[in-house]
Amino acid sequence: xxxxKAKFIVGSVLIVSAIAYLISAGISSTSQYFFTVDELMSxxxxxxxxxxxxxGTVVDGSIIRDPNDYLKVNFSIAEKTSNLKVxxxxxTPDMFADGREVVVEGTLTKEGVFHANTLLTSCPSKYExxxxxxxxxxxxxxxxxxxxxxxxxPAASPKTTI
Amino acid sequence: xxxxxxxxxxxxxxxxxYGCVSYIMAVRGNRVDLYLSADKTPLIVxxxxxxxxxxxxxxxxxxxxxxxxxxxxxxxxxxxxYKIASFWGGQKGSLLFWTxxxxxxMSVAYLQNRKKNVALMPYAMTVMLVIVVFFLFLLNFSTxxxxxxxxxxxxxxxLNPLLQNYWMVIHPPTLYLGYVGFTVxxxxxxxxxxxxxxDDGWIRLTRKWTLLAWFFLCLGNLFGxxxxxxxxxxxxxxAWDPVENAAFMPxxxxxxxxxxxxxxxxxxxMKVWNMSLxxxxxxxxxxxxxxxxxxxxxxxxxxxxxTLGYFFLGFLGVVIAICTTLIIKRLPLLKSxxxxxxxxxxxxxxxxxxxxxxxxxxxxxxxxxxxxxSEAVRGVKITVGPPFYNQVNVPIGLALLALIGIGxxxxxxxxxxxxxxxxxxxxxxxxLVAGAALFPFLPLDGxxxxxxxxxxxxxxxxxxxxxxxxxxxxxxxxxxxxESPLAALSALTWRNKRRYGGYVVHIGVVLIFAGIAGxxxxxxHDQKHxxxxxxxxxxxxxxxxxxxxxxxETSIKSRVIAQLGVYRDxxxxxxxxxxxxxxxxxxxxxxxxxxxxxxxEDVYLILAxxxxxxxATIKVYINPMVSWxxxxxxxxxxxxxVCMWPDRLEERRRVMRQKKQDAAxxxxxx
Numbered sequence: 001x002x003x004x005k006a007k008f009i010v011g012s013v014l015i016v017s018a019i020a021y022l023i024s025a026g027i028s029s030t031s032q033y034f035f036t037v038d039e040l041m042s043x044x045x046x047x048x049x050x051x052x053x054x055x056g057t058v059v060d061g062s063i064i065r066d067p068n069d070y071l072k073v074n075f076s077i078a079e080k081t082s083n084l085k086v087x088x089x090x091x092t093p094d095m096f097a098d099g100r101e102v103v104v105e106g107t108l109t110k111e112g113v114f115h116a117n118t119l120l121t122s123c124p125s126k127y128e129x130x131x132x133x134x135x136x137x138x139x140x141x142x143x144x145x146x147x148x149x150x151x152x153x154p155a156a157s158p159k160t161t162i
Numbered sequence: 163x164x165x166x167x168x169x170x171x172x173x174x175x176x177x178x179x180y181g182c183v184s185y186i187m188a189v190r191g192n193r194v195d196l197y198l199s200a201d202k203t204p205l206i207v208x209x210x211x212x213x214x215x216x217x218x219x220x221x222x223x224x225x226x227x228x229x230x231x232x233x234x235x236x237x238x239x240x241x242x243x244y245k246i247a248s249f250w251g252g253q254k255g256s257l258l259f260w261t262x263x264x265x266x267x268m269s270v271a272y273l274q275n276r277k278k279n280v281a282l283m284p285y286a287m288t289v290m291l292v293i294v295v296f297f298l299f300l301l302n303f304s305t306x307x308x309x310x311x312x313x314x315x316x317x318x319x320x321l322n323p324l325l326q327n328y329w330m331v332i333h334p335p336t337l338y339l340g341y342v343g344f345t346v347x348x349x350x351x352x353x354x355x356x357x358x359x360x361d362d363g364w365i366r367l368t369r370k371w372t373l374l375a376w377f378f379l380c381l382g383n384l385f386g387x388x389x390x391x392x393x394x395x396x397x398x399x400x401a402w403d404p405v406e407n408a409a410f411m412p413x414x415x416x417x418x419x420x421x422x423x424x425x426x427x428x429x430x431x432m433k434v435w436n437m438s439l440x441x442x443x444x445x446x447x448x449x450x451x452x453x454x455x456x457x458x459x460x461x462x463x464x465x466x467x468x469t470l471g472y473f474f475l476g477f478l479g480v481v482i483a484i485c486t487t488l489i490i491k492r493l494p495l496l497k498s499x500x501x502x503x504x505x506x507x508x509x510x511x512x513x514x515x516x517x518x519x520x521x522x523x524x525x526x527x528x529x530x531x532x533x534x535x536s537e538a539v540r541g542v543k544i545t546v547g548p549p550f551y552n553q554v555n556v557p558i559g560l561a562l563l564a565l566i567g568i569g570x571x572x573x574x575x576x577x578x579x580x581x582x583x584x585x586x587x588x589x590x591x592x593x594l595v596a597g598a599a600l601f602p603f604l605p606l607d608g609x610x611x612x613x614x615x616x617x618x619x620x621x622x623x624x625x626x627x628x629x630x631x632x633x634x635x636x637x638x639x640x641x642x643x644x645e646s647p648l649a650a651l652s653a654l655t656w657r658n659k660r661r662y663g664g665y666v667v668h669i670g671v672v673l674i675f676a677g678i679a680g681x682x683x684x685x686x687h688d689q690k691h692x693x694x695x696x697x698x699x700x701x702x703x704x705x706x707x708x709x710x711x712x713x714x715e716t717s718i719k720s721r722v723i724a725q726l727g728v729y730r731d732x733x734x735x736x737x738x739x740x741x742x743x744x745x746x747x748x749x750x751x752x753x754x755x756x757x758x759x760x761x762x763e764d765v766y767l768i769l770a771x772x773x774x775x776x777x778a779t780i781k782v783y784i785n786p787m788v789s790w791x792x793x794x795x796x797x798x799x800x801x802x803x804v805c806m807w808p809d810r811l812e813e814r815r816r817v818m819r820q821k822k823q824d825a826a827x828x829x830x831x832x
Contacts, residue, residue, distance in 0.1 A: 008502050008510070012517060019521035019558060023528055026554040027546060034533065034543040053545060070691035071779065091689055091770040091779055094750055 032105065040108070041082035053105050054114065056084060060098045077102060088116040095121040164229060167217025168308040174210035174265075175298040177203050181291045185284045197284070204272040204287055207294060208265040215262045218255060218307055222248055228314035231255055231307045237320035239718050247331045248321050253455065253470070254307040256334070261297040263342045268294065271346050271371070279367060285353035293345060296477055304470060323745040323752045329389035337382030337409060341447045343375025344412065348444035351437060355488045360495050362427055365436070369423070370806055372440075376416050377802045383409055384795040395740075395753035395768045397687060397783040399791065402551040407530045408450030414523040415443045418516045425512050428574075433496040434489065435516070441485040446523075448478050453530070504576040511569040518562045525554040552682075556613055560620060563675050566668050567624035570631060589626030596622035605684075614683030621676045628665050628672075635662075659809050666801030673794030680787030687783040689770065694777075701784050703765060704729040705738075710776045718746040721754075724769040724778050728758065740769040740780075764788050 033047060037056035040047065056077030066072035073088045086104055096102065096119065104116035181203030188197035220226070222245045227233040235251040236244075250256040268290045275283055301307065321330075347368035354364035386406065387399040400406060419439035425432050452474035489496075502509050529546045536544040571585040597619040604618075605611050632651065635658075639650035655662040688700045692707040711723040723741040727734055738756040745752070758765040763786040771779035 004501065004503070007505070008513070011505060011510075012513070015514065015517045015521070019517075019525065019554075022554045022557060023525050026525075026550045027529075027532065027544075030549040030553060031532070031544045031546050034545050070773070070777070071689065091781065094771075 037077055037079040037084050038082050041084065048108050048110050050107065051105075052108060052114075053103055054084065055101065055103045058096070058098055058100050058102055059083065063096075063098065077104070084114055085112065086114045086116050088119050090117075090119065092119060093121045163217045163220050164226070164308050164310070167214040167221075168306070170210040170213040170217070171298060171301050171306075171308075174207050174214070175295065175302055177210065178207045178291045178295045178298060181207065182288050182295065185288045185291070189284045200284070200287075201276065203291065204265075204268050207291070208269040211258075211262050211265045211298075214308075215249075215258060218258060219246065219249060222246065225318070226314075227316070227318050228310055229307070230309045230311050233311060233315055233318040235318070235321050237318040239716070240320060240326070243328070243331055244321055244326055247325075247334075250334045250338070251321050251325060251330075254301075254305045254309075256338075257297060257301055257305055258307050259335075260338055260342060261294065261301060263338055264290075264294055264297065264345060267342060267346055271349075275367065279363075281357055281359055282350060282353040282364060282367070285356045286349040289349040289352045290345060293349075296473075300470065300473060304473065320745075323743065323750075324394075327389075327393055329385065329393060333382065333385040333389050336378050336385055340375050340377070340379025340382045341409075341412070341450070343371065343378060344416065344443050344447050346371040347375070347440050351440045352485075352488070355437065355492050358492065358495055360433065360492065362430075365423055365426060368440075372416065372420060372423075373802060373806050376413070376420060377799065377806070379409065379413050379416065380802070381795070381799060383413060384792070388792060388795075391788065392755065392757065395755040397766055397768070397781070397785065399681075399788065402526075402529070402548045404530050405450075405454050407526045408453045411523045411526055412443050412446035412450060414519050414526075415439060415446050418519040418523075419443060421512055421519075422516050425509055429500050429509060431498040431500050431502070431509065432513075433498055434493065437489060437496060439516075441489070445478065445482055445485070448474065448481060452478055506572065506577040506582070508569060508572050508574045511565055511572055515562065515565045515569060518558050518565065521558050522555050522562070525558070526551065529554075559675070560613070560616060563617065563620045563624060563672070566671060567620070567627035570665065570668075571627050585630075586627075588630055589623050592626040593619050593623035610683040614679040617675055617679035621672050621679075624672050625669070628668055631665060632662070655804065657811060659804050659807055663801050663804030663807075666804060667798050668801075670794040670797030670799075670801060673790050673797060677787045677790030677794060680790065681785045684786045685784060687781060689779060689781040691771075691773075691777060691779045693775075698780060698782050700782050702730055703782075703784070705765075705767070705780065705782050707778055707780060710772060710778060715743075720744045722751075722769070722772060724767075724772070724780065726756075726767055726780065728765060728767075736765070738765070738767040740767040742769055742772075759789050761789055762786065 030051075032051040032053045034053040035047075035055070037054060040052070040054055054077070056079050059076040059078050062074075062076040064074045066074075069089075071090055073092060075086050075088070077084050077086060088104070100121050103120040104114060105118035105120075106114055106116040108114050181200055184196050184200035184203075187193065188200050218229075218231075221229050221232045222236050223242065225232075225236070225238050227236075231252060231254050232248075235248040235255070240248070248255070250259045268287070271290070272283075272287060275286075279286075350364045350368045350371075354360055383406075386409065390396075390401070391399040416439075419436060422432050422439065423436050426436050452471060455470050455474060502513065504510065529550050533543050533545050536542060567589060568586075573581045597615075600615065600618060604615055606615055632654070635654045636647060636650045639645055639654055640647060643650065643653075645653065655666075686700065688698050690696070690698050692698070694707060694709060697704050697706040706727045706729065708725045708727055711725065713721045713723065715721055721741050721743050723739050726738040726740070728736040728738055736758045738758065740756045741754045742751040743754060753768060753770075756767045763784055766783035766785055768781040768783075769778060770781050
């Protein structure tokens with residue numbers, strides 16, 4: 001009797017530890033640090049190459065579209081003290097404009113340029129209705145209303161599987 | 163009317179409070195008179211909440227902008243449908259709607275059980291009333307939907323344009339019916355714990371309730387996915403957003419419960435486990451509400467909502483504390499009479515299915531709260547996104563898929579080799595043949611491709627298992643009753659509703675798995691900024707941008723439509739018209755996608771942007787097999803209805819089984 005019980009406990013522990021392993025491996029290989037521009041720039045050396053999410057405000061007049069490729073955009077985001085150059089390739093959300101708060105996802109190069117593969121704009125309070133109703137929409141992070149993802153560099157955005 | 167509505171909420175709160183106290187006092191002090199008066203409260207509370215809801219609906223329909231809530235979520239131009247749906251368009255109204263559904267469920271449970279289950283009823287009603295009190299407290303003192311504006315404005319702000327489509331009328335009520343529905347099993351489980359009536363009485367009583375709530379929650383999730391897919395225009399149907407996760411987790415825990423509860427009914431095992439699962443399901447619904455309402459996870463909400471979040475957090479803490487204490491106190495009474503025998507048995511396959519379902523639920527939970535934990539522990543905010551959930555949940559999901567095939571066919575107690583051979587040779591053979599047949603056609607380059615390939619093979623295996631069950635049963639009936647195959651099949655299903663209804667649900671789940679695998683692994687997309695006449699080449703399609711149309715639809719809404727010719731092998735197969743809608747008073751346009759759907763793949767077109775020279779940025783997605791997901795959803799719905807259909811045979815069989823068990827006390831072999 002005791003043997004039988006032990007057998008099942010061992011079996012269950014195996015399953016549980018397999019799941020625990022999947023979770024911890026998943027976190028270490030897919031997680032992104034979430035910083036504001038100031039936080040990132042004060043310690044930028046240590047995060048070059050890592051998956052990052054950065055929040056900041058679009059600097060007035062910094063948006064420049066590539067004349068040959070409408071979908072290639074350069075701009076800068078800033079907070080109180082620092083300023084970050086961003087390169088983004090893809091469709092920009094409707095709300096993307098000077099002075100908007102945005103969140104970019106991607107990687108920071110050694111030269112301090114941020115290569116974004118995702119650009120999210122944060123939204124004014126008019127849209128709080130949507131959040132309150134309990135339906136945050138897929139692809140619409142809370143407070144960010146439109147999401148455009150371009151798998152640019154495979155390292156920065158692991159291919160979405162199932 | 164507004165005064166009446168506001169007053170009705172107060173009366174409801176007072177009555178519900180009185181109900182809780184008097185039920186308990188009546189039972190403790192054996193006072194019949196008090197019990198009779200307490201027993202009137204559930205219906206009175208329902209009546210008051212119904213009056214308040216009617217008052218709010220009236221305000222919406224008559225454009226009564228003296229209510230702050232109506233002003234914020236409605237305006238004169240909106241259609242009647244959206245005025246009705248605006249009721250749950252915001253925080254305050256959705257809480258009232260929640261309370262209305264909760265009291266409705268309570269009243270139905272009350273009318274159904276008040277004569278039959280005298281022992282459990284007072285406690286179950288008290289538990290439900292306490293929950294009602296919590297919501298009524300919020301409605302009266304924190305988020306009153308009848309808050310006035312002293313000088314009523316001429317017109318309201320209107321419902322968010324993103325919400326103005328028919329899914330807004332269908333999706334939230336379905337999801338809420340699911341969420342709120344789990345309160346009934348929770349209340350009866352608590353009553354069983356409190357009164358120590360821990361046989362399977364409460365389980366039989368709440369089986370249908372659990373199924374009903376599960377049905378709505380499942381449909382609610384799928385409707386949400388469909389809404390996202392056809393309306394929101396980002397090409398997908400599920401993004402592992404915290405609020406989606408909030409609805410997904412209780413569904414997983416409830417699914418685990420629905421399975422393991424069968425073990426308790428048949429074998430009198432896993433009592434503690436089942437009790438924990440049913441309580442956990444309810445806790446998950448409250449946790450989900452907390453996530454949705456508090457903004458803690460995303461931390462971008464307004465201050466007002468954050469306070470409401472603390473109410474839910476407090477409530478959550480109290481519920482968890484009470485549940486844990488009660489279960490620990492009753493542990494001796496929850497001892498099982500039987501034990502698991504062998505790894506290769508149906509019992510253990512149920513155990514493993516439970517562990518896997520909870521594993522997915524936990525991974526989802528962990529990913530959802532990880533930013534908070536990492537910030538608290540390490541001082542850095544670390545977020546995880548869809549890659550995390552996919553990487554973790556897909557392998558677990560595939561193991562679960564295999565179990566869907568194995569579980570129903572493997573023998574109870576201990577499977578022998580001959581039993582395994584008899585049941586599994588054909589499905590395994592079918593899976594191997596399918597694997598070999600698919601091999602030349604599917605790319606197997608990356609992790610996603612390989613996982614999808616495995617998923618397809620498993621889907622065939624599981625379908626083989628399920629169909630062989632139907633086939634065996636039908637053949638037996640045809641021999642025995644000399645029926646035609648179709649008559650035998652339907653009679654088989656109809657006379658064993660739980661079993662074969664369950665198999666139908668499984669078929670739906672297999673379809674969903676196949677659809678997810680196909681669309682996630684083999685989908686592709688492209689985007690270009692096109693001048694008129696230019697095209698995007700994608701797979702074997704050519705999408706040509708033909709022209710841009712602007713239309714003034716109504717005084718508040720205008721549309722910009724891109725006309726796109728879709729060619730395949732040089733032949734025009736479809737004209738797609740994705741568009742952007744602009745609403746007066748809202749600076750953000752709403753995208754309307756256009757989809758050409760078939761069982762093989764969807765061609766999904768988005769007008770992402772356009773410039774003054776009438777050039778347009780077009781996104782094209784090719785999403786294979788997405789329609790399988792929606793078909794699977796309807797199959798699940800049908801199967802669940804079969805399971806829920808009233809069944810007298812089932813009851814008779816249960817009594818027989820009970821007698822047999824009592825007499826011999828040896829678990830029956832099936």
